[in-house]
Amino acid sequence: MSKIIYTKTDEAPALATHSLLPIIKAFTKSSGITIETKDISLASRILSNFPELLQENQKVPDALNELGELVKKPDTNIIKLPNISASIPQLKEAIKELQSKGYALPNYPDNPTTDEDIAIKTAYDRVKGSAVNPVLREGNSDRRAPKAIKNYARKNPHSMGAWSKNSKTHVATMTKGDFAHNEKSITLKAATTIKVEHTDLNGNKTILKNNLAIQKDEIIDATVMSKKALLEFLKEQVADAKAKNVLFSLHMKATMMKVSDPIIFGYAVKVYFASVFEKHASVFKSIGVDANNGFANLLSKIQELPEVKREEIEADIALALKNGPLLAMVNSEKGVTNLDVPSDVIVDASMPAMIRTSGKMYNAEGKLQDTKAVIPDSSYAGIYQATIDFCKENGAFDPTTMGTVPNVGLMAQKAEEYGSHDKTFEIKADGIVKVIDASGKTLMEHTVEAGDIWRMCQVKDAPIQDWIKLAVGRARATNTPAIFWLDSKRAHDKELIKKVNKYLPNHDTKGLDIKILSPVEATTFTCQRLKEGKDTISVSGNVLRDYLTDLFPILEVGTSAKMLSIVPLMNGGGLFETGAGGSAPKHVEQFLEEGHLRWDSLGEFLALAVSLEYLGEHNNNKKALILADTLDQATDKFLDNKKSPSRNVGELDNRGSHFYLAVYWAEALALQTKDKQLKESFSKVAKLLEDNEAKIIKELNNAQGKPVDIGGYYFPNEKLVSESMRPSKTFNNILTRIE
Ligand SMILES: NC(=O)C1=CN([C@@H]2O[C@H](COP(=O)(O)OP(=O)(O)OC[C@H]3O[C@@H](n4cnc5c(N)ncnc54)[C@H](OP(=O)(O)O)[C@@H]3O)[C@@H](O)[C@H]2O)C=CC1
Ligand SMILES: O=C(O)CCC(=O)C(=O)O
Numbered sequence: 001m002s003k004i005i006y007t008k009t010d011e012a013p014a015l016a017t018h019s020l021l022p023i024i025k026a027f028t029k030s031s032g033i034t035i036e037t038k039d040i041s042l043a044s045r046i047l048s049n050f051p052e053l054l055q056e057n058q059k060v061p062d063a064l065n066e067l068g069e070l071v072k073k074p075d076t077n078i079i080k081l082p083n084i085s086a087s088i089p090q091l092k093e094a095i096k097e098l099q100s101k102g103y104a105l106p107n108y109p110d111n112p113t114t115d116e117d118i119a120i121k122t123a124y125d126r127v128k129g130s131a132v133n134p135v136l137r138e139g140n141s142d143r144r145a146p147k148a149i150k151n152y153a154r155k156n157p158h159s160m161g162a163w164s165k166n167s168k169t170h171v172a173t174m175t176k177g178d179f180a181h182n183e184k185s186i187t188l189k190a191a192t193t194i195k196v197e198h199t200d201l202n203g204n205k206t207i208l209k210n211n212l213a214i215q216k217d218e219i220i221d222a223t224v225m226s227k228k229a230l231l232e233f234l235k236e237q238v239a240d241a242k243a244k245n246v247l248f249s250l251h252m253k254a255t256m257m258k259v260s261d262p263i264i265f266g267y268a269v270k271v272y273f274a275s276v277f278e279k280h281a282s283v284f285k286s287i288g289v290d291a292n293n294g295f296a297n298l299l300s301k302i303q304e305l306p307e308v309k310r311e312e313i314e315a316d317i318a319l320a321l322k323n324g325p326l327l328a329m330v331n332s333e334k335g336v337t338n339l340d341v342p343s344d345v346i347v348d349a350s351m352p353a354m355i356r357t358s359g360k361m362y363n364a365e366g367k368l369q370d371t372k373a374v375i376p377d378s379s380y381a382g383i384y385q386a387t388i389d390f391c392k393e394n395g396a397f398d399p400t401t402m403g404t405v406p407n408v409g410l411m412a413q414k415a416e417e418y419g420s421h422d423k424t425f426e427i428k429a430d431g432i433v434k435v436i437d438a439s440g441k442t443l444m445e446h447t448v449e450a451g452d453i454w455r456m457c458q459v460k461d462a463p464i465q466d467w468i469k470l471a472v473g474r475a476r477a478t479n480t481p482a483i484f485w486l487d488s489k490r491a492h493d494k495e496l497i498k499k500v501n502k503y504l505p506n507h508d509t510k511g512l513d514i515k516i517l518s519p520v521e522a523t524t525f526t527c528q529r530l531k532e533g534k535d536t537i538s539v540s541g542n543v544l545r546d547y548l549t550d551l552f553p554i555l556e557v558g559t560s561a562k563m564l565s566i567v568p569l570m571n572g573g574g575l576f577e578t579g580a581g582g583s584a585p586k587h588v589e590q591f592l593e594e595g596h597l598r599w600d601s602l603g604e605f606l607a608l609a610v611s612l613e614y615l616g617e618h619n620n621n622k623k624a625l626i627l628a629d630t631l632d633q634a635t636d637k638f639l640d641n642k643k644s645p646s647r648n649v650g651e652l653d654n655r656g657s658h659f660y661l662a663v664y665w666a667e668a669l670a671l672q673t674k675d676k677q678l679k680e681s682f683s684k685v686a687k688l689l690e691d692n693e694a695k696i697i698k699e700l701n702n703a704q705g706k707p708v709d710i711g712g713y714y715f716p717n718e719k720l721v722s723e724s725m726r727p728s729k730t731f732n733n734i735l736t737r738i739e
């Protein structure tokens with residue numbers, strides 16, 4: 001059977017799906033292809049965790065779990081759109097919305113004490129943060145900008161802010177006491193089962209993790225972020241930002257690093273507003289202010305207080321803001337700061353956006369200003385400073401001439417930091433944390449203090465071998481130099497370098513240019529080549545995969561939404577991610593306010609083409625191959641004719657862009673000669689679409705310019721969304737008539 005699974009997710013990509021999916025279904029129906037949808041939206045993931053509390057008609061299947069099984073099967077073919085990785089504030093909003101719609105869900109217990117509350121929190125924590133991608137990614141990552149996209153950017157460059165040598169923008173990162181400096185790493189010679197044990201100063205032992213199976217040849221690391229060192233660092237940075245008159249901005253990955261980074265974020269909030277937190281400590285405790293959920297949590301909690309108290313605290317906040325450095329803003333019009341919500345500023349997207357904008361962010365007056373970008377852990381922060389240094393020295397990159405940086409990323413089976421949440425702990429008491437194997441031998445140990453964040457990461461051998469193979473394959477296929485971004489001075493990378501040296505000789509690398517450079521050296525080397533118009537493959541671990549596949553695409557083509565993002569699954573199937581970015585909450589905001597959706601579905605078009613090609617080859621479905629080929633032609637024409645959504649209301653938006661893709665796809669199918677049925681059928685469709693173009697565009701554009709009600713945010717009303725995303729009766733009728 002020829003089946004493609006299309007994921008239903010959240011926010012802008014979910015809205016776009018309501019318009020695009022009916023087109024995809026209509027175009028593939030006659031080719032024996034089934035498109036099945038699986039709902040992995042945040043709302044659906046919440047609901048599937050509490051079947052016992054829901055009425056029969058409210059229950060939803062556990063689609064994520066089903067997909068998690070399917071990705072291990074050889075013929076699976078999934079198109080995965082970006083989904084929300086929920087921070088606690090987002091999770092709470094989603095729960096509230098579902099409760100208001102009659103779903104008897106419990107509140108999120110902040111400080112559970114009873115067994116029942118602990119069980120509820122555990123269930124919600126399964127949904128929290130980046131809960132989807134690590135489950136589906138049973139393969140490594142191959143992300144690149146296709147030629148057509150690069151050519152388009154070269155001919156139609158996006159704006160790039162100029163860089164000045166005098167820019168005061170810089171990255172601030174820790175020089176001691178962080179994860180990078182405390183890391184220890186080993187490769188296991190034999191399979192074992194380990195436990196993680198904390199012993200306090202009185203000799204009391206607590207098992208933090210038990211029975212963790214480790215495979216032969218697996219690399220494990222352990223490290224710790226010192227709370228004291230972190231606080232000292234944050235205090236220095238707040239003072240230094242004030243002294244240098246630059247914006248204070250914090251760039252974390254509180255969504256993906258869902259245990260460690262909200263805690264670090266919370267310390268930044270507490271340090272910035274230290275005077276307020278110190279003066280009102282007992283009041284904050286009584287109303288349950290949780291800085292880890294952001295400054296907005298404080299603002300909303302104090303609403304519960306009597307007016308006099310609230311006003312006193314508000315005055316103290318205003319004073320702290322006046323005395324402290326200016327804060328980078330997420331939305332200056334609405335007064336949303338960089339410290340409001342931990343998921344508003346996510347390092348992979350936020351740093352490139354800043355670099356693209358001359359190294360500036362917005363201040364409270366809505367003006368761009370130089371910035372101190374605070375990235376506490378120094379493991380990867382250096383790549384941004386190196387990029388900033390390069391831009392200061394050489395000026396901004398020029399999209400019309402610059403090369404490209406595809407990435408091959410080690411990602412499979414929850415590799416490295418992005419699989420560490422279940423092994424990350426906020427330490428309760430001073431003492432020692434040991435990783436102990438099945439024979440009782442201590443493999444690694446750290447002296448810790450209360451409040452430190454200890455974590456362990458794993459990466460299995462098979463994914464590493466697959467990653468090296470993929471890197472060589474891409475270098476060979478494109479005859480492009482490949483750089484392994486690995487630091488010979490870092491404990492984890494040392495182990496990885498041994499494996500690269502061991503497994504590279506298994507491949508034919510004759511004539512290929514393959515190097516290992518530290519991330520900072522690799523950045524400078526790659527940027528230099530990039531500027532000269534030369535291409536360089538970055539072969540990186542999981543975190544740098546994430547960072548680099550936003551950084552370079554945003555500089556090269558304006559957005560990572562235009563990336564081809566393939567995950568060849570290790571057991572043979574294909575996971576085709578759409579773009580390399582996220583679910584664009586700002587786009588939903590605009591859509592709800594003015595009925596214009598600026599989401600660009602290019603990532604979906606690219607993913608669909610490779611998914612159809614995969615299906616054609618693996619299921620011997622010739623029609624699927626024709627659909628793939630003609631879709632690529634349609635995408636080329638779509639770019640040539642500039643049919644991407646505009647940012648402005650009243651102009652072509654996501655829906656109109658889908659219409660043009662349909663026109664060009666039908667035309668390409670009508671022109672091909674390999675399949676008579678497709679030719680005949682789509683000749684009629686193409687004609688109908690062309691003849692009705694003006695009418696359809698009018699119907700689509702008429703739907704803009706007014707607020708839209710879709711009956712919810714996380715769990716909108718399907719009918720309302722569908723109606724608002726498919727406002728052209730003429731277009732809808734043509735689609736139903738495709739045979
Ligand atoms: N694969 C996945 O599932 C991923 C999920 N996420 C999740 O997405 C959410 C938002 O993350 P965030 O870091 O803000 O990053 P986003 O990538 O969603 O947004 C950053 C900006 O990139 C631009 N952008 C992104 N995609 C498109 C597109 N298709 N068309 C046009 N412009 C686009 C938009 O710029 P502008 O506003 O200027 O138009 C947008 O505001 C979070 O919940 C995060 O966890 C993030 C990354 C990957
Ligand atoms: O899963 C997430 O939270 C984000 C994933 C991401 O940013 C990426 O893979 O590029």
Ligand SMILES: [Mg+2]
Pocket residue numbers: 348349546547550580581
């Ligand atoms: Mg990313």
